[in-house]
Amino acid sequence: MKIKYFEYIAVYLSVFLVCVFVGAIGRLVLLEKGADEYTAGVFFWICTGFGILMFAILSLFLNDLAERLLNRFLKTKKNESPESRIPGEDLEKIQEQPQDALIKPEMLENKNSARNIQQIREERQNAARNQKQARIDTAIRYAQQEFALYVSDDDLKQLGRNIIIYAEDINFEKIKPLKVKDLSNLDLYHFGWNIWNCFKVSRQDRAAQFLKLTFADALKDVEQNSIKTHLKDDEQKGLIKIMEDFTDF
Structure with missing residues (x-):
């Protein structure tokens, strides 16, 4: 200015x-x-x-x-x-072309729309898959931290595989039990509730079944229904506490 x-x-x-x-x-x-x-x-x-x-x-x-x-x-x-901007000869050539040879705008628009929808669907699926994998990684890190002193190295790896089976909703027949020492049933109940809270992929009945199969020796005398009803008892007691948030893992 x-x-x-x-x-x-x-x-x-x-x-x-x-x-x-x-x-x-x-x-x-x-x-x-x-x-x-x-x-x-x-x-x-x-x-x-x-x-x-x-x-x-x-x-x-x-x-x-x-x-x-x-x-x-x-x-x-x-x-x-x-x-009026097209030369006469070029205009005659365009008019003489068959209709099928011409690109129809609505067809092009429909193809682009379908492609965009498919792309959005794939992006959403990838985002959901990545989010689920992030939760699995978090749960395994949490389990390793909680059980490092109470199970063997092989059992610690098996615990991670069992968590993947639970998270991916795979048949529980593939779950293998592991032995744990120095932890009470209350600690195992709290762990089961925390795993359920991390994924929330099913009802707590499945979390109770997961505990019953994973810690078969420690919970051999406890019924599955009883495990379910005691998952969140005495939240801050025991060696394993109830975890409401997993952001630190």
């Missing part, structure tokens, strides 16, 4: 100086012809003002005329039909 103002100032200042120069020349001519100072001064200011006035009028008129011509030119271009 400042640059534009400077351009206006430069233009009008140049016009003013030219008008002053012309007026000064006219004043000198009048003085040489014998006119008095007052008459020459009046002529000078009249000549300068008339020049500035004529420039202003011409500027307004020419700007308005140029704008009208530009609008008329653009309107003419806009009103031209697409067919």
